[in-house]
Amino acid sequence: xxxxxxxxxxxxxxxxxxxxxxxxxxxxxxxxxxxxxxxxxxxxxxxxxxxxxxxxxxxxxxxxxxxxxxxxxxxxxxxxxxxxxxxxxxxxxxxxxxxxxxxxxxxxxxxxxxxxxxxxxxxxxxxxxxxxxxxxxxxxxxxxxxxxxxxxxxxxxxxxxxxxxxxxxxxxxxxxxxxxxxxxxxxxxxxxxxxxxxxxxx
Numbered sequence: 001x002x003x004x005x006x007x008x009x010x011x012x013x014x015x016x017x018x019x020x021x022x023x024x025x026x027x028x029x030x031x032x033x034x035x036x037x038x039x040x041x042x043x044x045x046x047x048x049x050x051x052x053x054x055x056x057x058x059x060x061x062x063x064x065x066x067x068x069x070x071x072x073x074x075x076x077x078x079x080x081x082x083x084x085x086x087x088x089x090x091x092x093x094x095x096x097x098x099x100x101x102x103x104x105x106x107x108x109x110x111x112x113x114x115x116x117x118x119x120x121x122x123x124x125x126x127x128x129x130x131x132x133x134x135x136x137x138x139x140x141x142x143x144x145x146x147x148x149x150x151x152x153x154x155x156x157x158x159x160x161x162x163x164x165x166x167x168x169x170x171x172x173x174x175x176x177x178x179x180x181x182x183x184x185x186x187x188x189x190x191x192x193x194x195x196x197x198x199x200x201x202x
Contacts, residue, residue: 022191025184032181033097036174040094043087050083074155082164089167093174096182117189124183132176139168 057080060071095101103109108116145151146162153159 018191022184022188026188029181029184032177036093036097036178036181039090039174040097043090043094046083046087050080050087053080053083074153074157075159078153078155078159082159085164086167089171090174092171093178096175096178114190117186121183121186121190124179124186128179129176129183132172132179136169136172139165143169 053076057072057077060076064071108119111119143162143165146165151161151165153161
C-alpha cells in the first residue's frame with residue numbers, strides 16, 4: 001500500500017526547485033495529449049469503414065453464390081483485419097490518455113489523488129515505457145526484413161504485410177509518449193503544482 005509517509009519522503013527527494021522545469025514538461029505533456037487525441041479521433045473514423053467492409057465481406061460471399069460471381073476477395077477480407085489492427089494500435093495511446101483501459105486493482109479506486117499519482121508515475125517509468133522500448137527493439141529487425149523482401153500475404157490477391165507491421169512501431173512510440181505525458185502529470189500532482197482535475201482535464 002502507498003502510505004502518506006511514502007509520499008512525503010518521495011516529495012522531499014524529488015520536487016524541490018523543479019517548478020520551472022516541470023512547467024516546461026507540462027507544455028510537452030499537453031502537446032503529446034493533443035497529438036494522441038487527434039490520432040485517436042482518426043482511429044475512430046476507421047471503425048465505420050471496418051464495419052462496412054465486414055458486412056460486405058459477409059453479404060458478398062452469399063450474394064456471390066446467388067449470382068455466380070466472387071464479390072469478395074482475400075484483399076477485402078485482409079483489409080478488414082488491417083483496419084481492426086489500425087484501430088487497436090493507433091487507439092491504444094488515446095485510450096490510455098483518457099484513462100479508459102480496464103483496471104482490476106481494487107485498491108486503486110480508494111486511494112487519494114496523490115497516492116494514485118505516485119503509482120501512475122512509477123508504473124509509467126518502470127513498466128510502461130520500458131515495455132514499449134522492448135517491443136520496439138524486439139520487432140525492429142523483423143519489420144526491416146519485411147520491408148527488405150516486400151513481404152505480402154501468402155493468400156492469392158492478399159495485401160502487403162510490411163506496412164501494417166510498421167504500425168507496431170508507431171503504436172509503441174505513441175504509447176510510450178503517452179506514458180511520459182502521464183508521468184509528467186503525475187509529477188505535477190505530487191508536487192502540488194496542479195491538481196488531478198487540471199492535469200487530466202480533457
